[in-house]
Amino acid sequence: MKHYTLEELNVYNTDKMSLTAKMECSTHLSNCSECNALLAQIKAHERLIAQLKKSWATLDSSHVDERWEQSYNQLSKILK
Amino acid sequence: MTFTTRASLISKICKGDEISWQDFYQTYRPLILLRGGDFFLSDDEKEELVQQVVIDIFKRTDAFKYDRKKGKFRSYLKTIVSHKAIDLKRMRKSNTVSVETDEFSIDDMPDTDVAILNKCWDEEWQMHLMVQGLEELKTQVKPITFQAFELYALKDQAVEDVAKFLDISPNAVFVAKSRCVERLQKIIRDLEE
Numbered sequence: 001m002k003h004y005t006l007e008e009l010n011v012y013n014t015d016k017m018s019l020t021a022k023m024e025c026s027t028h029l030s031n032c033s034e035c036n037a038l039l040a041q042i043k044a045h046e047r048l049i050a051q052l053k054k055s056w057a058t059l060d061s062s063h064v065d066e067r068w069e070q071s072y073n074q075l076s077k078i079l080k
Numbered sequence: 081m082t083f084t085t086r087a088s089l090i091s092k093i094c095k096g097d098e099i100s101w102q103d104f105y106q107t108y109r110p111l112i113l114l115r116g117g118d119f120f121l122s123d124d125e126k127e128e129l130v131q132q133v134v135i136d137i138f139k140r141t142d143a144f145k146y147d148r149k150k151g152k153f154r155s156y157l158k159t160i161v162s163h164k165a166i167d168l169k170r171m172r173k174s175n176t177v178s179v180e181t182d183e184f185s186i187d188d189m190p191d192t193d194v195a196i197l198n199k200c201w202d203e204e205w206q207m208h209l210m211v212q213g214l215e216e217l218k219t220q221v222k223p224i225t226f227q228a229f230e231l232y233a234l235k236d237q238a239v240e241d242v243a244k245f246l247d248i249s250p251n252a253v254f255v256a257k258s259r260c261v262e263r264l265q266k267i268i269r270d271l272e273e
Contacts, residue, residue, distance in 0.1 A: 007251040054207070055206075058114065059114065067127055075134055
């Protein structure tokens with residue numbers, strides 16, 4: 001049995017496969033535990049990436065604004 | 081979205097390395113501000129909270145070394161931030177004319193509120209670990225691997241564009257994503273310990 005590659009399953013997962021190819025892949029997946037396991041891993045990775053993006057958007061520590069500087073300067077005076 | 085190259089501060093803390101207040105401020109300010117929101121602090125109070133936490137931890141010196149005998153840094157920080165946040169709420173109460181003049185502490189809060197606050201902190205800490213883990217990841221994989229991961233997975237660039245830009249195959253982009261996520265999972269597990 002020919003297995004699908006990481007690249008092919010990523011394309012399948014992002015819904016960018018042609019309809020025919022997608023149907024063939026779905027049929028294969030219904031009978032192949034190996035490809036199913038790889039697809040499950042890809043989906044799990046996508047979930048973690050989504051959490052990562054949310055975390056970065058919430059806790060981006062590279063943003064420096066007026067409040068950041070004001071607070072930093074006050075601490076500089078105290079913590080010498 | 082930009083990533084720095086400095087090693088994660090939490091990993092330095094775990095190793096017992098000395099950390100500077102500047103690094104601490106840069107790294108933990110967003111987390112402390114977020115935590116201030118859990119206590120419904122105003123923007124000014126959240127800034128005050130950051131200041132008080134940094135001063136408390138650094139005790140008027142410019143470096144700090146965490147003593148692991150005190151337990152997990154995560155719990156240590158949570159306790160300090162929570163107490164300072166409650167102090168600020170108390171100060172707010174004493175500065176306003178109110179019939180509710182009783183002082184309160186985290187021990188007086190209903191169990192459900194404490195449970196919600198703890199759950200919020202767990203989620204916030206998890207997000208903090210992810211951001212820290214990402215910085216650590218950058219130091220552990222080849223630059224091109226991280227770049228492929230960053231452009232494709234985090235910045236949502238088309239795989240074909242990333243492959244062309246980095247002069248690698250689309251499959252290599254997917255492999256980079258897979259490797260980075262697996263490494264990141266390991267880094268986060270290590271940071272949790």
